[in-house]
Amino acid sequence: MARYFQPEIETASHEQIRAWQDERLVKQIRHVWDNVSYYRQKMEEKGVTPDDIHGVADLHKLPFLTKDDLREAYPYGLLGKPLGECVRIHSTSGTTGKRVVAFYTQNDIDLWDDCCARALVAAGADNEDVCHIAYGFGLFTGGAGLNGGSHKVGCLTIPMSSGNTDRQLQFMADLGSSILCCTPSYAAYLAEAIEEQGLKDQIHLKAGIFGAEAWSENMRRDIEEKLGIKAYDIYGLTEISGPGVAFECEAQSGMHINEDHFIAEIIDPETGEVLPEGSKGELVFTCVTKEAFPMIRYRTKDICVLTREKCPCGRTHVKMSKPMGRSDDMLIIRGVNVFPSQIETVLLQQGYSPNYQIIVDRINHTDTLEVLVEMNADMFSDSLAKISAAEKELILALKSMLGLSATVKLVAPKSITRSEGKAVRIIDKRKI
Amino acid sequence: MNIHQISVFLENRTGQLAEITRLLADNGIDLRAISIAETTDYGIVRLIVDDSAKASSILLQHGTILSMTPVWVAEVPDRPASLAELLETLAAKHVDVEYMYSLFTHKDGFAYMVLRIPDDTMLEDALKDTGLKLVGHEELGIQ
Numbered sequence: 170m171a172r173y174f175q176p177e178i179e180t181a182s183h184e185q186i187r188a189w190q191d192e193r194l195v196k197q198i199r200h201v202w203d204n205v206s207y208y209r210q211k212m213e214e215k216g217v218t219p220d221d222i223h224g225v226a227d228l229h230k231l232p233f234l235t236k237d238d239l240r241e242a243y244p245y246g247l248l249g250k251p252l253g254e255c256v257r258i259h260s261t262s263g264t265t266g267k268r269v270v271a272f273y274t275q276n277d278i279d280l281w282d283d284c285c286a287r288a289l290v291a292a293g294a295d296n297e298d299v300c301h302i303a304y305g306f307g308l309f310t311g312g313a314g315l316n317g318g319s320h321k322v323g324c325l326t327i328p329m330s331s332g333n334t335d336r337q338l339q340f341m342a343d344l345g346s347s348i349l350c351c352t353p354s355y356a357a358y359l360a361e362a363i364e365e366q367g368l369k370d371q372i373h374l375k376a377g378i379f380g381a382e383a384w385s386e387n388m389r390r391d392i393e394e395k396l397g398i399k400a401y402d403i404y405g406l407t408e409i410s411g412p413g414v415a416f417e418c419e420a421q422s423g424m425h426i427n428e429d430h431f432i433a434e435i436i437d438p439e440t441g442e443v444l445p446e447g448s449k450g451e452l453v454f455t456c457v458t459k460e461a462f463p464m465i466r467y468r469t470k471d472i473c474v475l476t477r478e479k480c481p482c483g484r485t486h487v488k489m490s491k492p493m494g495r496s497d498d499m500l501i502i503r504g505v506n507v508f509p510s511q512i513e514t515v516l517l518q519q520g521y522s523p524n525y526q527i528i529v530d531r532i533n534h535t536d537t538l539e540v541l542v543e544m545n546a547d548m549f550s551d552s553l554a555k556i557s558a559a560e561k562e563l564i565l566a567l568k569s570m571l572g573l574s575a576t577v578k579l580v581a582p583k584s585i586t587r588s589e590g591k592a593v594r595i596i597d598k599r600k601i
Numbered sequence: 602m603n604i605h606q607i608s609v610f611l612e613n614r615t616g617q618l619a620e621i622t623r624l625l626a627d628n629g630i631d632l633r634a635i636s637i638a639e640t641t642d643y644g645i646v647r648l649i650v651d652d653s654a655k656a657s658s659i660l661l662q663h664g665t666i667l668s669m670t671p672v673w674v675a676e677v678p679d680r681p682a683s684l685a686e687l688l689e690t691l692a693a694k695h696v697d698v699e700y701m702y703s704l705f706t707h708k709d710g711f712a713y714m715v716l717r718i719p720d721d722t723m724l725e726d727a728l729k730d731t732g733l734k735l736v737g738h739e740e741l742g743i744q
Contacts, residue, residue, distance in 0.1 A: 544610045544643070544666050551608035551670040551717070552699065553638040553645055578642050581612045582666055 172483065174290040174322065175283065178429050179484045183477070186485065189429050191224030193457035198222045198231070200249060201463050207246045208234070208465060225432060228455060229443050233466045239269045239408065249463040250274055260308040261407040262506045262572060271407050272461035278317060280458055281410040284427045285318025288416030291425075291482070292376040292401045294348050296323030301346035301374075303337055303355060304381065304504075306330045310411025311381050311504065315350040318413060324348065331355060334362050342371040349377040352504045353384035353392065353400075357534040360395035374398045380405065380412050381504035382536075383492065385600075389421075402491065408464055409454050415489050420481050423488030430458045433487060434466070435475055438496035449474050451496045452489065470497045498595065502529055502536045505573045509594050512540060512575075515566045519559070520547050526585045531599040538575040540567065543582045602725070602737045603671040605653040606715070609646045610666040613639065621646065624663055630656045633743060634715055636702035649704060649715060651743045673716045673724060674704065674741065676734045684714065687733055694727035696720075706741070713741070 173179045181189075199219045201208050211232040212218065221230055239247065240263050248255070250272070257273045273281070294300060300319040304311030312330055319326040327344060329337055331351065337359060340346065349356060356379050363369055374396050380403035392400045404424050405412035414431055415424035426433045434443055435450040444450045452469045456462075471492040480488060500507045513523050524543040529536060542563070550556055560577055567575045586593045611617045618637075625632065625648075634649040650656045653669070660667050677683045691698060696718060704713040713736065718724050728735065738744055 546666055546668070549608070549610050549666045549668050551606065551645060551647060551668055553640070554699075556645070557640065579610075579612075580643070581610065581617075583664055584612065 172290070174287040179287060179425075179486065181429075181485055183485060186428050187225060190432055190457060193429075194225060194228065194432065194455065195219075195222055197455075197457045197463055198465070200460075201465060204249045205247055205463065207238070207242045208232075211238075228432065228434065228466070231455075231466050233441060233453065233468050234464055235468045236263060236269065236408075236470075239263065240267050243267050244270050247462060247464075248272055249459075250461045255461045257313075258308075259310045259313065259407050259411060261310075262508070262511065262570075269407060271410075273410075274461045277410070277459050277461050280430055281314060281413060282317030282321050284405075284410065284413030284416075284430065285314045286321035287318075287427065288378055288401070288403050288413050289315070289318050289322050289324070289348065291416055291418045291484075292348060292378050292399070293419075294319070294322050294324055294376070298322070298324040298347045298375075299327065299345050300324035300348045300350065301327045301329060301337075301341060301344075303329045303331055303349065303351035303359070304412075309504070310405065310407050311350075311352075314405065314411040314413055315378065319348075319350075334359065338362060338366065338368055338372070341374070342368055345373055347373060347375050349374050349396070349398070351377075351379060352381050353379040353388055354382060354503065354531065354534050354536060356392050356396070356400070357388065360392055361534065364395065369397075372396075376401065378403050378416075382501045404489065404492075406469060408462070408467055409456060409469075410459065414454070418480065418482035418484055422480075423476060423490050425480070425484050425486040425488055426475075428486045431456055433475060433489065435473070436468075438468075438470075438472070446475055446477060449493065452492075468496075470495050470499060472496055500527070500529060500595065500597070502538050503573055505571065507538070507571055507573070511570050512567065515563070515570050516542060519563045519566055521545060521563065522582070524582070524585055526593060527595045529595070529597045529599060536599065538571075538573065539578060540575050541578050541580050541585060543585060544579050545582065602735045603673050603721070604649065604738055604741065604743065606670045606672040606717070607648045607650065607653055607657055607660065608668045608670055609648065609660060611644050611646055613642055613644060618646065621660070621665070624659060625650065625656060628655070628659050630659070633706055633741070634702060634704045636700070636715075638700070647700075647702070649743070653744065670717065671721070673718060673721065674736050675714045675716055675728070676708075676711045676736050677714055679707070679710050679712050687714070690731050690733065691718075691724075691727055694723060696723050696727050704741070 202219045215232045255272045260268045260270045302315045306312030377400045401417040403412050403416045405414040415426040432455040434453040438451040452471045472494045474490045522545040526541040528539040631651040636647045638645045699717040
C-alpha cells in the first residue's frame with residue numbers, strides 16, 4: 170500500500186517546496202494582475218505591481234481579500250479565466266445572504282481532486298477500498314471534493330450524499346464500505362445507528378475522513394471506538410477549493426497544508442501583520458495554482474497555529490492545528506456556515522425586530538439551531554392563526570437564507586439577555 | 602356598536618399572567634372578560650376591561666406588546682340552545698366567527714357573548730329580525 174499519493178510532492182524538501190511557491194506566486198500575481206481587475210485595483214491602491222513580487226518573501230506586500238470582497242465582486246468580479254474555460258461552480262453562504270460563488274476550470278478540479286486523493290491515501294486508502302461518501306453533494310464542496318479524490322485513488326466510490334441513514338447502513342454492509350467520508354457529527358450518528366441496529370459485525374470500515382465542522386479529540390476517540398476505525402480530520406473552504414486544502418496523516422497531530430498549491434500565513438487579525446511560525450493567529454491562504462478563482466491572501470477568519478516540526482509520516486508540508494476559533498462571528502452548524510447577520514437580515518425582511526438570540530446545541534450528535542425572536546407591535550395580532558402563519562413564513566425564509574432548518578421561538582420584547590446593555594446574540598451549548 | 606378588546610402577547614412562563622393582572626388591578630382596572638389562546642411557546646391574552654384606553658396605556662408603559670381589536674357583544678337569553686341558535690343564525694348568513702368567549706357580567710335572564718368577526722359588515726344585517734341583540738359600551742358600562 171502506497172503511503173503517499175504524490176510522494177515526490179508530499180515529501181519534497183522545504184527548499185523545493187519554497188522554490189515551487191516562489192515561481193508559482195510570481196506567475197500567479199502576473200495572471201491576477203492581467204485578468205482580475207478587482208484585485209489589480211486593490212494592488213494599485215496599495216502601490217504594488219507584479220514587478221514587486223519576486224517570491225514568497227514579498228507576499229506581505231499584497232492586499233488581503235475577505236468575504237466582503239467576495240460579496241462586492243459577486244458573481245464574476247474575481248474570475249480569473251473566461252467563463253468558456255470554467256467548468257463548474259460551488260457555493261457557500263455569505264455574510265449577509267449573498268452567496269459566495271467559486272469557479273473552477275478543469276485544471277482547478279484536477280488539483281483539488283489531487284489534494285483530496287492525498288488525504289485519502291494518508292488515511293490508508295488504495296484502489297481496493299470502497300469509499301463511502303456521505304457528505305452532501307451539490308453546491309456544497311464536501312461531496313464533490315472527496316468524490317473526485319476517491320476516483321483519483323481508484324477506490325470504488327459510493328456517492329451516497331447525506332441523509333437516509335438506513336440506506337447508508339445497508340450499502341455499508343452490502344458493498345463493504347471501508348472508508349467513510351462525512352461530517353464528524355454524522356459519523357457519530359451513524360456509529361450509534363450501527364450499534365442500535367446491531368450491525369457492527371456486518372460493517373467493516375477501517376478509516377474515516379471527517380471535516381466541515383469542529384470536533385474535539387474526545388469526539389474523535391468516541392467515533393474511533395464505536396466504529397472501530399482511525400478517524401482523520403480534513404480542512405478546506407469553498408473560496409480556496411474545498412476539502413483537502415489540508416489533511417491529517419497517521420500522526421493525527423495537525424493537518425498538512427498542500428503547500429504546492431496553497432501558501433499559508435498566520436496574521437494578527439487586528440493589525441494584519443504577519444506573525445512568526447508557532448504564533449496563534451488568523452489563517453490566510455494564497456492560491457498559487459488555481460486559475461478560475463485565484464484567491465490571493467484570502468483571510469479565512471479561522472484562528473490556528475502552523476508548525477514545521479518534522480512529522481513522523483514523512484510529509485514535509487507545514488501542519489496547521491485544528492481551528493481554535495473564529496476572528497468573526499461565523500458559526501458552523503451541521504457543516505453549514507451561518508452568520509448571525511444573515512438571521513438579522515431575514516428578521517428585518519419579515520417585519521420582526523432585530524432583537525434575536527441564536528441558541529446552538531448538539532442533540533443526539535446533530536447540531537440544532539434555535540432562534541429566539543422578540544415579538545414586536547407590527548407582527549402581533551389578536552389572531553393566533555396570523556401569528557403562527559407569520560412564524561411559519563419566517564422559518565421558511567430562514568431555511569432559504571441559511572440552507573438549514575432552524576426552529577423559532579417568539580419571546581416577549583426585551584426578554585433576550587443583555588450583558589452590559591449589549592444583547593448576547595449567540596449561545597453555543599455544543600460541547601466540542 | 603363594537604367594543605374594544607385588548608390583546609396582549611405573553612410568553613409561556615410562570616407568573617406572566619399574574620404579573621399582567623396584578624398590574625391592571627393596582628391601577629384600578631376592572632376586568633370584564635379574559636380569554637387565552639396559547640401555543641407551547643407563547644399565548645395571546647384577550648381582555649375586555651372597564652376602561653380600555655387607560656388599561657392599554659398602562660400596559661404599553663409596562664413594555665407589553667398589545668393590539669386593540671374591535672369585537673362585538675351579543676346578548677343571549679340564559680337558557681339552553683340560545684347560543685346554538687345565535688351561531689346557526691350567523692352561519693346561515695355566512696358570517697364567520699374567529700373566536701368567542703363570555704363576559705363575567707350578565708343581566709337578569711341574559712348572558713353576554715364576545716364575538717370576533719373578521720368580516721363584520723354583514724353582522725348587524727344578519728341579526729336583524731332574529732330577536733338577538735348587540736350591545737355596546739354604554740349598556741355594558743365600559744369605555
